Amino acid sequence: MPKAYTTIAQASAPPRRPDAPKKTAPLTTEQQKEKRDARNEKQAQIDAEVLKWMQETNELANKLADRFDLKPRYFLDIFFQGGAHMINHQTTTNPYNAFKSVKATEAREPRVQDVANVVRNMKMLMFGVGQRVGIEGFFVLVRNNVDFKMEPEWYFTSKELENYMEIVTRKKWSTSEVGMRLEAFAIAGCDPANMLRTTHQKVNFMKGEIRSILAKNLAEVSKVSDARLAWKWFEEDVVQRYDVVLEGWTTARIVDPSNISTSLSVVRTLLNAVKSEEAADRLKTWEEDHRAPRCDAGVPRKRGREDDEGSGDEEDxxxxxxxxxxxxxxxxxxxxxxxxxxxxxxxxxxxxxxxxxxxxxxxxxxxxxxxxxxxxxxxxxxxxxxxxxxxxxxxxxxxxxxxxxxxxxxxxxxxxxxxxxxxxxxxxxxxxxxxxxxxxxxxxxxxxxxxxxxx
Incomplete structure (x- = not known):
């Protein structure tokens, strides 16, 4: 259908992602019926085999129970759960376990008290500066490890600001849900790549991060705010133009990150080198050639007779x-x-x-x-x-x-x-x-x- 005759729903639909899988042609009614019948037949065969397996397992458990004078559940627990009791499981209490529990509680309590004290001071500071100057804002504090228990701490200078978050995000805003998501992200290491699902998405995200870090580094080193990385003609448009060299590149050739291998380990190695500034743009060092100093520089030398005779013409x-x-x-x-x-x-x-x-x-x-x-x-x-x-x-x-x-x-x-x-x-x-x-x-x-x- 031409673009001029598209409906409002089609025009306002979000664009497809470049990495989205291609849609297949719709199946006919007969093809759908054939696939449904084949799926049902396959599932029936699987159910029959699983039932047969369970019967054989129960028979073997009863046989072992009669042989060793134990209950069949004992052998089933060993087979499925490794002998662990998943219900009403309680560790035996002894002085050592009680001591560890007390020490763990004592170690967690100072952290919780420290966070509570900092939150109270931050609230007082923001309230005071709001009264003196006139500001509005909010903050949230979440933990980044599981060593202690703490709920996400939110603070809004006004209730209207919290209500406005639902409007600005154009979605349903839940402060508690956002806090939990932030906490999960912090515990995961604050790495957006860890929140992606597929390897392809992680590789593309890392390549984009490499490109942005190198572009920012080039602008800082060359003192040119609009400096651009021209990967196609890198030697002419970057090295000779800005007098910088890219050192520490981990791959064989300096190419556009989009053309690097899609291996996650290769891209992650390059990203770590760029973040640690091992692979970064640096200014060229122009060193003028000079004569090496003498080994006896500064030591007076005694002139011999041959030196006097050899330089007699100049001396005379x-x-x-x-x-x-x-x-x-x-x-x-x-x-x-x-x-x-x-x-x-x-x-x-x-x-x-x-x-x-x-x-x-x-x-x-x-x-x-x-x-x-x-x-x-x-x-x-x-x-x-x-x-x-x-x-x-x-x-x-x-x-x-x-x-x-x-x-x-x-x-x-x-x-x-x-x-x-x-x-x-x-x-x-x-x-x-x-x-x-x-x-x-x-x-x-x-x-x-x-x-x-x-x-």
Whole structure:
């Protein structure tokens, strides 16, 4: 029938549940008669067999009674009830049983008194706040174990509020019945899944609870109130979008809970992990790669001779740079424009391992005339690979005009250097071999100045 022509009863009927069993086609009158006749015949056969069984049992009970000189009821009780007396059964009273009964009563009494005291205080508090502020409400207290006896405790601030519950629920409201149902639910563990009947209903309820808990957790972790779990494209729409990862998932793959196995144990395991936050969304931790610290970090290491020789080039270069700076601070004159190609000074004779290397490098440097070598000051020119040195001819009288820390330090070093012997060396020209003739370089001689070396 089209929807436009449906009756009011059909339109107002509740929708069918998705898990409701499908309705079969109605049977005809002949089919119903055949099924009814078959059912009656089957029941008649069952009744005949049960009657035969009871007759055989009674005959066997009478036979055993004659044999052991007992009543037939004795053997029937053993067979059907295991020998227990279900009527007028009373445990033998002894001091130990009486002691246990007294202790059990004493243990239950404090609980009942505690609950009664709390209920009285709650009623007074709600009445007081209602008089001061103006509120209406109710509460109910039920037990969640069977260790003591207590009726459900209800309290309504007004009788009209209790009458309104029947209107708002659109059903017959019975306060005592609702209290008993709440008590049964609490004793069952407050788990709605335990109140369901079939396994299919329990599995569907657990899957919905898993989905709701994970959605709430995602909103809290990502700080996005409308965050949604897109299970189809989980990596793109959840992990990359909100920078979160789902850890602790108990199944093989992260899929929509609707696609998980319908096994009750599998779904219950996942639900317990989600409730305990073992399986939950967590923010990604971005850790930058860094070098591992040394095992002897913070411990001063002693430099060996090999380290000094291996880093001689850098040390000499740094020492010459420092010497050039000291020379400028001492008031030396600036170098000429054409003095950038003069040969570098020789190294200390104490460093024999690096003297040959430095000499070979110096042999490739271009030669300069004697006038430029004698008139330049030891300073590193910008863009030049060599240093020009000359012996300082300034006296202490010329430096007396400067009275600062740099000048005083330079004078102290100069006095200390005069006590040591100056080391001289010939200038090496630009050829591949050393030239021992000073006249080839214009008679220029480079004097080693201790002020130009590092400590």
């Amino acid at each position: 270069q740094e020492g010459q740079n420092a010497a050039a700076g000291d020379g400028q601070e001492d008031g030396d004159e600036n170098t000429d424009a054409g003095a950038s190609n003069d040969p570098p000074p020789p190294k200390k004779q104490a460093r024999k391992s690096t003297a040959g290397t430095k000499a070979s490098k110096a042999s490739k440097a271009p030669s300069a005339n004697a006038s430029s070598a004698n008139s330049t000051v030891g300073k590193r020119r910008p863009g030049s690979g060599t240093k020009i040195l000359r012996s300082s001819k300034k006296t202490s009288a010329e430096n007396a005009g400067r009275d600062d820390e740099t000048t005083r330090a330079a004078l102290d070093r100069l006095k200390a250097a005069r006590s040591r012997k100056n080391i001289s060396s010939e200038v090496v020209d630009s050829g591949d071999e050393e030239n021992t003739d000073p006249s080839a370089n214009g008679g220029a001689v480079i004097v080693y100045n201790p002020l130009m070396t590092t400590a």
